[in-house]
Amino acid sequence: MDIAELADRIRAGERRALARAITLVESGRDDHRARAVALLDRLAGSGRQxxxxxxxxxxxxxxxxFIESFGMMLTGQGLRVAVLAVDPSSARSGGSILGDKTRMERLTREPNAFIRPSPSQTALGGVARRTRDAVALCEAAGFDIVLIETVGVGQSETMVAEMADLFILLLAPAGGDELQGVKRGIMEMADIILVNKADGDLKPAAMRTCADYAGALRLLRKRPQDPEGFPKAMTVSALEEEGLQNAWGEMQALAAWRRENGHFDARRAEQARHWFGEEVRLGLLARLEKDPDARAQMDRLGAAVARGEISVSGAATQMLAALNG
Incomplete structure (x- = not known):
């Protein structure tokens, strides 16, 4: 299938074409990368958001x-939902399980939903390197909501905030106290904190946890892109599907306020600039690794560092000086 035909099928909302396109943009082969860039450039002017x-x-x-219950609620309202789930890759074998679809049986069968698991590979920050490209493809395919699920490893997963309009942090009951809530990192990036599992015997603990985090959020410095009352903490039960509509209402209200006050488009422009810089940086590193002279210099200095003949900082300084000519 040529790029023009693939782009037309994506615009028409064909799920198979979208799946093939995401596979293409995630490929590391140089010829695939050239085709992926051509496809993304062709779809860049779709105007869909x-x-x-x-x-x-x-x-x-x-x-x-949560994603299954939330996604089923959204599709029930006539919205088209894409889920991009990032699975951790093994540091030893490089493989990933990619089993998120087995956990979302109802949403998988929903015609207005599209679920795509992807391996994180060597990328840090909770998302894969090409997740942003996959988001752009889902937008071009006409989806109304794109949910980006991170690996889920802790407080360093802030990279997803650089490709999302809203950043939702899901917490478990009794997962921390006020001190945990004011820790920098992922907490200050969140727009809405949802305390899940607020049902059965865990409901009182969920209410206390929500109150703890709500108090902690009031101690954080107010951000210019937030209206009064945000960021906020709420309780939900994905299992019993309680609180989901209220959470969705708050997300809509926050997104609408940011659009009206110019923060929405400004944030997207800032994110595009950020990913441009990231792409250039990673491209330069890839070019460095392919250069035989540079690799030989790296191997020589790496061996010297391993023998203790030179410090890591000193070797890096020499390498950079050699690159500058």
């Missing part, structure tokens, strides 16, 4: 259950 929602939380907090 989805609400991008980043979702993070520790393993076991119920991200998949």
């Amino acid at each position: 989805a609400l991008r929602i980043g979702l993070s939380g520790t393993p076991g907090v119920g991200k998949s259950t």
Whole structure:
């Protein structure tokens, strides 16, 4: 399938074409990368815009259950929902399980939903390197909401905030106190904190946890892109599907306020600039690794560092000086 035909099928909302396109942009082969860039450039002027929602939380907090219940609620309202789930890759074998679809059986069968798991590979920050490209493809395919689920490893998963319009942090009951809430990192990036599993015997603990985090959020410095009352903490039960509509209402209100006050488009422009810089930086590193002279110099200095003949900082300084000519 040529690029023009693939682009037309994506615009028509064909799921198979979208899946093939995401596979193409995630490929590391040089010829595939050239085709992927051509495809993204062709779709850049589609004018379609989805609400991008980043979702993070520790393993076991119920991200998949929340996404399924939340996604089913959105599709029930006639919205088209794309889910981009990032799975951790093994540091030894490089493989990923990519089993998120097995946890979302109802949403997988929903015709207005599209679920795509992707490996994180060597990327840090909770998302894969090409997740942003996959988001752009889903927007071109006409989806109304794009949910970006991160790996789920802890407080360093802030990269998803650089590609989402709203950043939602999912927490479990009794997961921390006020001090945990004011820690810098992922907490100050969140727009809305949702305390999940607010049902059954865990409901009182969920209410206390929500109150703790709500108090902690009031201690954080107010951000210019937030209206009064944000960021905020709320309780939800993905299992019993309670509180989801209220959470969605708050997300819509926040997104609408940012659009009206110019923060929405300004943030997207800032994010595009950020990813441009990232792409250039990673491209330069890839070019460095392919240069035989540079690799030989790296191997020589690396061996000297390993023998203790030179410090790491000294070797890096010499390498950079050699690159500058």
